[in-house]
Amino acid sequence: MNGAAGHERASQHRLEIEPDSRHLADSNDWRLLVNWRSYALGLLVVQLQCAPATADELRSAEAKKLVELLRLKDSLQTSKGMCSSLKDTNSPEKIDAKDSGYFGGIHPGDAKWGAVVAAYREYVDAICLHPTVDEGLALAQKEYEAALSEADLRAALNFYSSPAGQNLLKGHRNVQLVLADESKRRQSEDLSPALVEFRRKLDAILKGARQ
Numbered sequence: 001m002n003g004a005a006g007h008e009r010a011s012q013h014r015l016e017i018e019p020d021s022r023h024l025a026d027s028n029d030w031r032l033l034v035n036w037r038s039y040a041l042g043l044l045v046v047q048l049q050c051a052p053a054t055a056d057e058l059r060s061a062e063a064k065k066l067v068e069l070l071r072l073k074d075s076l077q078t079s080k081g082m083c084s085s086l087k088d089t090n091s092p093e094k095i096d097a098k099d100s101g102y103f104g105g106i107h108p109g110d111a112k113w114g115a116v117v118a119a120y121r122e123y124v125d126a127i128c129l130h131p132t133v134d135e136g137l138a139l140a141q142k143e144y145e146a147a148l149s150e151a152d153l154r155a156a157l158n159f160y161s162s163p164a165g166q167n168l169l170k171g172h173r174n175v176q177l178v179l180a181d182e183s184k185r186r187q188s189e190d191l192s193p194a195l196v197e198f199r200r201k202l203d204a205i206l207k208g209a210r211q
Contacts, residue, residue, distance in 0.1 A: 076136040083127070
C-alpha cells in the first residue's frame with residue numbers, strides 16, 4: 001500500500017511541475033503566429049522602402065541633380081554678395097559727396113549721421129534678403145522640372161557630367177565673376193549720379209506742383 005500510495009503521489013507531483021503537452025503546443029502555435037506576423041510586417045516595410053520611385057519623383061531628383069551640376073548655389077551666393085556690397089560701393093558717404101541734400105541736410109560728422117548710416121544699411125539688407133540661396137535653388141529646380149522633359153533632363157545631366165560640360169561650367173563661372181565685378185564697378189560709378197539726377201527731377205516736379 002505504501003508503495004502504491006508513494007507512486008501515486010510522485011505521479012501527481014510530476015503532473016504539477018510538468019507542463020501539459022496541449023498547453024505547450026498552444027504556446028508554440030502562438031509564438032509561431034507572432035513570429036509570422038512580425039515577418040510579414042517587416043517584409044511589407046521593406047517592400048514599401050524598395051518601391052520604385054514615381055515618374056514625378058524621378059523628375060524632381062534629376063532636376064535637383066542638374067541644379068547641383070550647374071553650381072547655381074555659387075551663382076546665387078555671388079549675387080547675394082554683390083547686392084550686399086552696395087553698403088560699401090554706394091555708401092552713404094559716397095552718396096552724400098555726390099548729392100549733399102540727399103539725406104536731408106545731414107552729413108558725415110553730424111550727430112545724426114550714425115543713425116543715417118544704420119538706416120541705410122538696414123535698407124540694403126532688406127532689399128537683398130530675398131530670395132535666399134535655398135529659395136533660389138528651390139525655384140530653379142521647380143523651373144527645370146516644368147521646362148524640361150525627362151529626356152531633356154537626362155541629356156543635360158549626361159552633358160554636364162562630361163569633361164566638356166564641366167569645362168563649360170568653369171567658363172560660365174569665370175564669366176559670372178567678371179560680370180559681377182564689372183557690375184559692382186559700374187554701380188559705384190553710375191548709381192550716385194543717377195540718384196542725383198532723380199532728385200533733381202523730383203525737386204522740379206515738386207516745385208511745379210506747388211506753383
